[in-house]
Each structure stands twice: as structure tokens, then as C-alpha cells.
Amino acid sequence: MATVGESAHEPPRTARPEEIRAVPLRHPGRWASGAVVLFLIVVAVHSVATNPRFGWGTVGDYLFNGRILHGLVLTLELTAIAMAVGIALGVLLAVMRLSPNPLVSVASSFYIWLFRGTPVLVQILFWSFISALYPRISLGVPFGGPELISGNANTIITPFAAAILALGLNEGAYMAEIVRAGILSVDEGQNEAAQALGLTRLQTMRRIVLPQAMRVIIPPTGNETISMLKTTSLVSVIATQELLYSAQLIYAVNYRQIPLLIVASLWYLTVTSVLSIGQYYVERHFGRGSARQAPMTPWQRLRTNLRYIRPPQRREEGASP
Secondary structure, three states: OOOOOOOOOOOOOOOOOOOOOOOOOOOHHHHHHHHHHHHHHHHHHHHHHHOHHHOHHHHHHHOOOHHHHHHHHHHHHHHHHHHHHHHHHHHHHHHHHOOOOHHHHHHHHHHHHHHHHOOHHHHHHHHHOHHHOOOEEEEEOOOOOOEEEEEEHHHHOOHHHHHHHHHHHHHHHHHHHHHHHHHHOOOHHHHHHHHHOOOOHHHHHHHHHHHHHHHHHHHHHHHHHHHHHHHHHHHHHHOOOOHHHHHHHHHHHHOOHHHHHHHHHHHHHHHHHHHHHHHHHHHHHHOOOOOOOOOOOHHHHHHHHHHHHOOOOOOOOOOOO
16 A cells, blocks of 8 residues: 555665676786887887987978978979879879770870889989980971970970979879779769760769769878879989978088988978878868768867776765766
8 A cells, every 4th residue: 555655656666776887898918018119119219319310409400491491392392283283184094094985095094004114213314304305395286387386305394394294194194093993983873874864974974973983082192192292302313402302402511411311301291291181181071971970080089089098987975876
């Protein structure tokens, strides 16, 4: 029989069971390996910081030197222009290779075979010595037609122009395969639907296929951009004063090779880090819709890891759950 204050339909109260507390799984192997790695890092940093042969004072003196900064700017210009030429040429070559016209497809395949099959250093040297084959360069109607532009090859193709031609044309061959892989990753039904709507092949490629292929194209393109930044150091062989060659000109006078090479390496690492961050956010933008939620940013991932490492707070005895 229910007592006063209790509902007739309320179940009888029972003693609350003891609170179940989850105990995290211990990983002693992880802590041991982490301690070993941390010890090795400390030893390496101490060795580098205390070794006077690294010449850290000289590194600080030349890190923002005017000639070094001029070389850095030229390196960035070479990277940007060569990648722009490579991307535009790569899209064109990829579309040509997928063309049903066998002559167009074979021409694209031959170009890719030629420029991927020879070292980029050889191509840089080749373009710098182009005047040995064509002392005079002219653009116009072939086979005796009027000339629109003509001049001495050494005047037209300067070391900077030779570097752009070599890097851009070589990059176009690699970007063609990247773009082709992205195009082939799009479902064939998209092309069939576009044809049913009456779109031309060019409209289908520009409005439907390429936007969807960007999710596959962007990651390797970011890697190619970072690789291009470092590949620009090869143009030092034709006396183009990019970052590495600027450092070489300085240590050819003061004989401080190691500090100047460290200066160049620090700038390469800085620009590469900036490009990596930009690549991450571009991939995150074009990856929308491929997952239920966008991947976490580096800051969000860091906060999550810190929250995971932080030990759980214990509840006080007698506190309500």
C-alpha cells in the first residue's frame, strides 16, 4: 500500500549502485619509445646548438641579407611562373591524351614521354645553349612567310627565360598525368548525363568533370609545387641568381660555406611550411562533401590531443552524477 507522498504508480526506490569509473588503458611501450625519441631530440639539438662550426652568428648576420632576400624573391617568382605554365600545359595535355582523335592523343603521349624521360637539369642546360641550334629566333608564318618577331637567341632567351622554359615545360608533363588521373576518377555516368543534357565535350570537361576531379588533383599538385620550389635550385648552373646561387656568390668570397647553406635551407624550410599549410586548407576546401564533416584543422587537432592527454578529473565523493 502506498504511503503518503508516494505515487501509486511510482516504482519503489532502490539503493543507487556504486558509480562505475572507467580506467584508461596503460601503454608503457608508448611512454618508453616517446622518452627515447625525446632524449635523442635533446641530444641532437644540444649538439647542433653548441657546435661552433655551424657559425650561428654568421647565419644570423646573413639571414636577412639583401642579396639573400633578392634570391628568395627570384626563387618564388620562378616557382609561381613555372607552376602556372605547368598547370595550364598539364590540363591541355591531359585533355589531348584523352581525346578520341588518335593524332592528338599520340602527340600528347610523345610530349609526356620526352619531358618525363630526360632529367630536368639536362633540359635546363639545353635551353641555356639553344643559341647553338638556333642563333636567331623568329616567330611568324613558316615556309618563307612574314616574320612577326625576330631577334638574337641569346637576347630573347635569357637565363631567367631558359629557367622558366625548362621548369615549366617539364612540369607540364607531370601535371598532365596528375590531371588525367583526376579526370579518370570521375564516374563515367557524369559524362553520360552531360551528353544527355546536350553539353559539348568541352563544356562537360569544364563545368562537370574538372570541378569534381579537383579533389584528386589538388594533393599531388601541392606536392609538385613544393618540389618545384626546391627544383629551382638547379638553375644555379646557368648563373640565375635564385636563393642557392645568391648564397654561393656570398660564400665564394667569405668562405663560410656551411652558414650560408644553412641560411638557404632555413628559407627553403620556411616557404615549404607556408606552402604545406596552404595546401592543407585548399585540400580541405575541395574535400567538402566527400565526408560527413570536414577534417580538423591543425589547431583543432592539437586541442583534441591535449584534451586526450589531460588526465580525467575525479568526482568528489557524494557528488551527484
